[in-house]
Amino acid sequence: MPSACRTPQMDRKYSPNLEELHLLAPGFRCCCSVRVCEGGPDFTRIFLYVIFSFRSPESVEMDEIMAAMVLTSLSCSPVVQSSPQTDPGPAGSSSSPADMECGGGELSDSGSSGYWSWDHGNVSPAPSPSVTEMDSSPDEGLHMELEQGEELSSVRSVYRCLWPSCGKVLTSSVGIKRHIRVLHLGGYMSYIDTCHIQTGICSPTQTWTSTPHLYWITSPKPQTVSPPRNGSPCTPTRMSVLCLHHISMNFLPRKVCGRGEAKKCRKVYGVERKDQWCTACRWKKACQRFPD
DNA sequence: CATGCCGGGCG
């Protein structure tokens, strides 16, 4: 944790690349609690989901390369709404999708299975509250979706949504991308497409010594994402994050990010400097300086 | 509890 853990200073030019994220291993401590940028009070990056990759014991080097290609392809995939199958990654077309028998495709996340732990240091168990029931409809139907490129016969990946208090686990990238788009971004996938998406391979290590930490902008405390403990074929050999950079939560639809994440004048300037607020906020009306 | 803001009232 000591030297491997970096706290990247967020200036408006900051944009971590693969190498930098790589440095975060094995502690895998991505700190993302800073809000800077002059464009708004809230610019930062958000982690969309984390990818745990498992692979068959035999294949080693190839997977690394292939996975890297896949991850690259993810970053520029133009996702068309309403057609779940379209995720034309340039690198992924050639693979024969020998989609493994992961069966349900969607690992149940809610409590029952002890596969995944989503501990907040010492906070409550953190199940997924309201999102759970809505989840069934949008996420349905992607069980059988074949991944393009990433579902190589030797590599299987599991994707965990990093949206606060969600933690849904899906087994395809199109799956969680759609999950995030529909449930968290309210259909605004364009945000994901237009904004800078970056993926990093964060842990090439063989063994998981420490628990990886993921900071999400809204949570002051680090959230901890643990790889599966039992049941899964093996411990993940790789862990990646896909994140949006320099996005303002004010860009996101209202109900998606909820109050307190899109900061308004009051939270930004504080009650003591009420004169700095926009007029609407002073009148207790809908803020106009930081609209939804 | 804090935050955001709708509805409504007053001059």
Added chain:
DNA sequence: CGCCCGGCATG
């Protein structure tokens, strides 16, 4: 209109 506030919703 500008201005203010009770009160509700939500985290």
